[in-house]
Amino acid sequence: MLNFNKAKFTTAFSAKSKPPEDRFIEVAFAGRSNAGKSSSLNTLTGQKKLARTSSKPGRTQQINFFGIDDKRFLVDLPGYGYAAVSKSLKQEWQGLMEGFLRSRQSLRGVVIIMDIRHPLKENDIQMIEWCDERALPMHLVLTKADKLKKNKINQTLFSVQKSVSDIKTDISVQVFSSETRLGLPELKSKISNWMKA
Template sequence: MKIKTSEFVISAVGPKQYPEDGFPEVALAGRSNVGKSSLINRLLLRKNLARTSSQPGKTQQLNYYRINDELFFVDVPGYGYARVSKTEREAWGKMIENYLRNREPLRLVILLVDLRHPPTALDVSMYEWLSHYDIPICVVGTKADKLSKNQLPKHAKQVRETLGMPKGQPLVLFSSETGMGRDELWSIIEQAAELTANSPQEPQNDPQESEDTE
């Protein structure tokens, strides 16, 4: 994917605020601190378009990013952060469920899990929920650079088995630090969104991303 333009559009809290451009949408979901903002920045070759935070769970809206006037990334609030009140979690849950189940332009949900550890119970619940409603999923194992090459197959197998992923469903091993998995993930996104494939644009200098907490 050749990135010509990318911009933050809106932090939406309900359907009335969702963009009406009609572009396909790709949502990014995962627990707080799994690396969603860093992944967005690496995919778009931008250092700080999606801002990282020192406060896990800070993202409380659906953050829309428009790419090349043909696609939206939608950053979904992270789950699993204890300091967020039960009332807030319930409100976010309803907003997220409504979006994921009813948003017509949604073409794919990228579910991020930390490759270093087994998926959490919340990761499993999210995966099973998406699967139950036949929402297209691509699982991404983040922070792959923190593991050795010899460790990667074992941890990938662990993710597949814990989530109960069927054979053939994509699992992308990704690193926001090195760019590992970027081209593969863009290929999956382009196919899901039915975009014309382009060769990925190479950065002049690799952006150095900080650990994401969203």
């Protein structure tokens, strides 16, 4: 398994700048602005401030690259959904993400972060459809599992698995909590396997 604790910020780009070289191995993280994407990245890497977290959604306003080594990168995409920003900026972010997902050859898979209490919202489904269109493997991570009782966790997990069962592209689902670290070994294993492929 890869050592994610070595992850460090390497570069970033926005709609107004060029992306880094497209010749390595990358796994992207996507999710609604308040789903716990930054917290999940920080828990995965064992670092508190690698990805910026905020009580104000929408802090990730560009595509950030975190290098695990000189050939493997975690890619933090801008949050979508609730971010309190202008419509024009939202459209810019959407174009940036869509262009990245459609054209990036280095991508081995996309981790889609969803709050387990509010899974498969319209933006999440759109993200899944983008990935499916490109045959990009997906791993759906249902965060904030510590907020629910075990019975409800299992019900939601089963419901999401059933909802995506018809998708032809490789797709998997797990529960996760940054608070209790529930599901952390599973997440590390999934990304390690993608990055070794």
